[in-house]
Amino acid sequence: MEAIDAHEVQAAQDMLRFIEGCPSMFHTTAAIAARLEAVGFTELPEGASWEVEPGGSYYVTRNGSSIIAFRVGARALAVRDRFHFQLAASHGDSPTFKIKSAGELAGPAEYRRLNVEAYGGMMDYTWFDRPLGIAGRALVEEDGAVMSHLVHLDRDIAIIPSVAIHLNRDVNGGFAPNRAGDLCPLVSAGVLGEGSLDALVAHAVGAEPEQVLASDLFLVNRQQARVWGAADEFVSSPRIDDLMCAYTSLEGFLTAANSACVTVYCCFDNEEVGSNTKQGAMSTFLPDVLVRLMAALDMDEGEYRRALSRSMLVSCDNAHALHPNSPSLHDAQNSCVLNGGPVIKEAANQHYCSDAFSRAVFVALCRRADVPFQTFANRSDMAGGSTLGNLSNMQASMHAVDMGCPQLAMHSSYETAGTRDVDLTIRAMQAFFGTDIRIDGAHGFELVSA
Known part of the structure; x- marks a missing residue:
């Protein structure tokens, strides 16, 4: 070649x-x-x-x-x-994960996570331990009308953490994550409180939380796209x-x-x-x-x-x-x-x-x-x-x-x-x-x- x-x-x-x-x-x-x-x-x-x-x-x-x-x-x-x-x-x-309308999960302890469901046929395990952003659209009430706005929280907002091998020693023998429990992205260890996701989305579109009537929001893998290889043969993204x-x-x-x-x-x-x-x-x-x-x-x-x-x-x-x-x-x-x-x-x-x-x-x-x-x-x-x-x-x-x-x-x-x-x-x-x-x-x- x-x-x-x-x-x-x-x-x-x-x-x-x-x-x-x-x-x-x-x-x-x-x-x-x-x-x-x-x-x-x-x-x-x-x-x-x-x-x-x-x-x-x-x-x-x-x-x-x-x-x-x-x-x-x-x-x-x-x-x-x-x-x-x-x-x-x-x-x-x-394929990705869509954030549900009631998109926040409180606990355990002071943790705050996102409530997500699968969109398409993704390989679930590839979403662990990756920096995640959020993108989609929001419908915002403004001046008597409701308008659609693009939303892109273009920073490392969340991560889906793996369980340490010390606590799951059979993980390399096969792991089928449960989407309702194992794949909930972590967004806070206690600093963020109830309504934080709504506040982040509202801030991104220049509105107050009560103005955001609905949204379609998805997780985004924020790993950098690149050309790579000793001979520049590959692209990954x-x-x-x-x-x-x-x-x-x-x-x-x-x-x-x-x-x-x-x-x-x-x-x-x-x-x-x-x-x-x-x-x-x-x-x-x-x-x-x-x-x-x-x-x-x-x-x-x-x-x-x-x-x-x-x-x-x-x-x-x-x-x-x-x-x-x-x-x-x-x-x-x-x-x-x-x-x-x-x-x-x-x-x-x-x-x-x-x-x-x-x-x-x-x-x-x-x-x-x-x-x-x-x-x-x-x-x-x-x-x-x-x-x-x-x-x-x-x-x-x-x-x-x-x-x-x-x-x-x-x-x-x-x-x-x-x-x-x-x-x-x-x-x-x-x-x-x-x-x-x-x-x-x-x-x-x-x-x-x-």
Whole structure:
């Protein structure tokens, strides 16, 4: 393998800065919106009428935690029977612990802890003995109205302490922590009293505690993200799943030009808990946006249905890299490695949306862009996970391929991926967004320079 170069390290560091600025799904949506506005995108509120023009760039948010952006190619309407969408979809949420509405636990003794519950399928043991912050949103009453504010207690607020081995001598033989008792973060040994959490949140948004009517708050692992290794081969950070794909697909979307179709970028909330929320991939958010943008372009429902048949989705969610200490857990032929390029994921049970047609499109794009790619399938005697591509396709059906970056320790509070894969995946997504993919049903396709 060639040495990691300075450009690849810089691309990885840029991604890590993005991840550090996204401690919750609400911050992720705000960060993406700010990036879009900085390059000239116009917000389209869901509650307003829309004006959309060829050559325009727009974005829509829902719940402050999901975002869809789109660019209408200047020539997208020139040949209406070729009108189509090219979309990428990732997710902005990650497994963590959510603080309950009554978020404080008093005792034992003078201790004060946080009352939390699991959000998503995290590996619980990875949350012990880590510096923790708090992030999310708060709904604040002010001047007769109630407004949503981002909350980020960006300092070491809490920790979940392990029990000493002297008091639990069997711990190395296996430990299954009880989420109701063993995983309550410690925030005070006696100095803080009742209502301290509410006071901290209120202070963070410049309000009094009684003004904060409700909140969605999550624990944040505050370990520093980093490029590391003797040869700078690795990146490690909280929330690599799926902010690595959210970032690389956004970079591809923004840096590729395509005047021939409508290119779409999606970052959904709630993938880690099933996607079946009003802002998740299985909601009406995506079809609502696509139908409304077509109506704004004076195109009808029939044209929308025809456009979907010619459209292509890349579902962007990370893949399990071959584990150096547990290679037997992986399929012998369909495993992927760090720094080997983006991964096409397939499953016979259709938990991934890839099939031969969509795989062929992505392979052809990677070859045109000279980007190496890999394949992933679970061992045939092991159940695999799922992602958002097949769920979003229940609402807006089109050809779709599941793709992700290879990583280790998925759903740990601190995950690891390959430095080179950041740049390689950006290049793959540039090829996807920068090519006019002309699809003829399931018969075939043509890749045309856009």
